[in-house]
Amino acid sequence: xxxxxxxxxxVTLSEEAFLTINCTYTATGYPSLFWYVQYPGEGLQLLLxxxxxxxxxxxxxxxxxxxxxxxxxxxxxxxVQVSDSAVYFCALTGNAGGTSYGKLTFxxxxxxxxxx
Amino acid sequence: xxxxxxxxxxxxxxxxEKVFLECVQDMDHENMFWYxxxxxxxxxxxxxxxxxxxxxxxxxxxxxxxxxxxxERFSLILESASTNQxxxxxxxxxxxxxxxxxxxxxxxxxxxx
Numbered sequence: 011x012x013x014x015x016x017x018x019x020x021v022t023l024s025e026e027a028f029l030t031i032n033c034t035y036t037a038t039g040y041p042s043l044f045w046y047v048q049y050p051g052e053g054l055q056l057l058l059x060x061x062x063x064x065x066x067x068x069x070x071x072x073x074x075x076x077x078x079x080x081x082x083x084x085x086x087x088x089x090v091q092v093s094d095s096a097v098y099f100c101a102l103t104g105n106a107g108g109t110s111y112g113k114l115t116f117x118x119x120x121x122x123x124x125x126x
Numbered sequence: 127x128x129x130x131x132x133x134x135x136x137x138x139x140x141x142x143e144k145v146f147l148e149c150v151q152d153m154d155h156e157n158m159f160w161y162x163x164x165x166x167x168x169x170x171x172x173x174x175x176x177x178x179x180x181x182x183x184x185x186x187x188x189x190x191x192x193x194x195x196x197x198e199r200f201s202l203i204l205e206s207a208s209t210n211q212x213x214x215x216x217x218x219x220x221x222x223x224x225x226x227x228x229x230x231x232x233x234x235x236x237x238x239x
Contacts, residue, residue, distance in 0.1 A: 052232055053130070053232045053233050054228075059227065099169065112157055112220050113184070114159075114171070119169075
């Protein structure tokens with residue numbers, strides 16, 4: 011079945027540091043890949059997505075590239091801010107025709123804390 | 127903007143009680159989902175529904191049931207709550223296509239004593 015593995019957290023950085031959160035996946039076919047973010051006390055919201063190999067998703071200074079050869083979708087940001095402190099989830103939805111109904115498989119989440 | 131609302135932010139129940147968690151979305155989405163979120167485990171799918179009165183089991187359906195009588199509303203039912211069901215419960219909705227994003231509610235933190 012499908013699975014997603016994220017780097018172990020928590021991650022603690024100083025403001026303006028470079029961020030990488032690793033994400034690798036196992037899936038049959040051609041999944042779509044997502045990064046969701048959960049700010050304290052809130053539900054998840056979509057940060058970015060990529061639907062085919064070599065696509066780059068980007069939003070709010072975050073980027074991730076769909077690498078089929080390494081089955082990875084690492085999240086990066088060049089300069090983090092205190093307001094980026096949140097939990098980040100990598101996820102995929104399988105491409106199994108109409109039966110998957112967009113079900114997401116999530117990684118375990120990575121807690122990011124950014125200090126001033 | 128899509129809005130997904132959940133009936134309670136915090137809920138405390140006793141072992142053996144029947145518990146109802148309600149979720150409502152206002153964007154006419156076909157799909158609705160119930161997840162539970164536990165530290166170190168990410169989100170795990172309990173049940174989902176792709177149409178009124180239709181439901182499919184997710185990865186961890188044991189101890190739960192669901193109801194979808196109207197398109198905008200999806201209820202999660204704990205028939206007899208147990209302490210191991212203490213968790214954060216998140217509802218989400220999406221359009222039918224596989225690659226469409228899911229929109230999440232704020233979550234209900236359920237404690238079963």
